[in-house]
Amino acid sequence: MNNIIEKLKSSRLAKSIIRHGNPDNDLDRSLLMNNNFFLHLHPVKINKHGLKFNYTFGLGGISFFLFLILVITGGLLMFYYIPSTEKAYKSVLDIVYTVPYGRIIRNMHRWAAQGMVVAVLLHMCRVFFTGSFKEPREFNWVIGVFLFVLTLGLSFTGYLLPWDQLAFWAITVGSDMAKGVPIIGEEVRFLLLGGNIVDQNALIRFYTLHVFILPALAVILMFVHFWRVRKDGGISSPKNTYINSSVNTEKESQKKTYTLMTAPKNLKITYGTDKEPDELVMTYPNLLIMEIIAGVIVFLLLLLMSVYFNAPLEELANPLKTPNPAKSPWYFIALQEIVSHTTAFWGGFFIPAAAIIILMAVPYIKPDHNGVGVWFARERKKELIVFASALGLAILLTIIGQYFRGPGWSFVLPF
């Protein structure tokens, strides 16, 4: 038996796939990272601080893992789903009731999508609360904000596809908020829906955005995002501080040719060297094992949830019958709540646009290096309070809109 395994291991086929020996020593462990695709995601050695689960909670990785699940389940759903107002709803019923495992795959897609919105939001909070967006990671934070907006866009466009009452009216309400854009509001909505009402044109537009354009954009930005994490010195940590010595490195860089293994510029800790060995550990097995475990746990929870909880599916969309109240998807409900108190300009345009611009500008407003790599650092008290109260307000508005709003958007108790 052992002989056969040994023979298999030394065969040309195996050698062409696995280009390193058994990863039981540090050399082979580095080769495992170095000679494989993993080097695109992780360096050979990583910072011990970034490995602490209660520092990152694995939120970025979980977001990416949920995205992968969404791509796979979404691809499977595409075999059966028909983006036509006549057939969309029936094809969803067919998926749920006749396709083997169709119900579970649809549920997984739905819950993973909701989970991804939550995971991405929490990931953003983690990055803010630990000050990880500060130099040299400012631009990666901006890309992250784009990815957050794309995640919402992906979820919103997917919302319409089942073509049931919930989908139809959530999108009608959601796209109505686009009217808040000054001067060209009507045109923006027209562009989004391909008409003045939510109909076949809107369905095919949302479908194309949902299955091709937005995922493609998200994938491209994700690659840049991950690449930048690696180039900016991995997960942030208090010891991994930024030193402003660009002049020296400029000179040095002219003399030396760097490889993929090169340490990120301007960082005290250089990777692949033995300058501070205590701070660095091998990526394999330490990080890869944690990633696999996290993936298995997320997948397990998602699957069990999909077995027991069905994704909502109401009756066929009926443009003549407005549910009262008609609510937008939950992640836009805070905006709907604002619209109900003010005008579409504030809730549909000004506040979301301002929020996105401010979020992107955050690293540039106050360019310091206070409290990087520490949860709720004392010296960042002010910015933390501002961010936390804005977040708290959004959560409060969402809860009010979701649970305390009845017919005519009047205040009701949820039970």
Next chain:
Amino acid sequence: MKINLNNLKKVKIESVFLLSVVFLVFSLIYFLVFIFDFQTDWANYQESYKDISSRMAKTDQEKELINQFEVNIKQIHIKELNKTDRCISCHVSIDEEKFKNIKQPLTSHPGEYLKNHPIEKFGCTICHGGLGMATTTESAHGAAEEEGSLYPMLGGVFIQSSCGKCHAENSYKETSVIGKGKRLFDLYGCNVCHKLYKSGGTAGPDLTKIGAKKYYDVSWGSEYHGDKNISEWLVNHFENPSYYYESKMMDFKMNNENATALAVYMLSLVPEEIPTEYVVKKKENISEVIK
């Protein structure tokens, strides 16, 4: 979760061990999903249908037919009515009279209804309601939702409201309740306040599509917390208009029987487009109806 990194290094988890753990977890999940999702009720019912029929079969020809029977999702698709009914996936022997003493869901259809309404032409949900495309009992019978059903099945006398979709007058003894409801509509003068089709008052809501209302279209007040069933709502509302909430409607002091008859008639007022070949024209004797 705290991982001691030094320990982890010492233990040196072999990739083989790791892979086998992952493999085990995944196979366990897959096994669970398999149990929950693959063991469908309709397949079990069709198996027992096969058993019972083969016991009932007398001639070789019949036995041969049963052997050829395949277990799969069965459906009736009726283009004219825009319906796909999969009810016969469980009620597989609905049109076989010899199954009339077998318990549900294999019982054959009671009465002679299927003779005039062949299931190939009518399907099931046009009369019985429910969600025809569903293949689980709860969803098909409209019991899957917690609060109220989006696709409720019509039970008891309420099924007569479906007769009213095609039959203009109702003097058959099987449709006496909806016939009574129609007469009561005129007797109470509902038309004075409510619009029906093109004529009627505007004091109350338009009743032209009242039968299409779902449980969430009507007000249940703040006191009521039970199952929300639209036919039950109508009956209670007619008996006492302010049963659920303070209503402006006149109280006619109807008894339960009259309220039910009226509710059955209301439920027949649906905007469903019935093809002309399905509509049965007036042929009943009017004098017979008034009795």
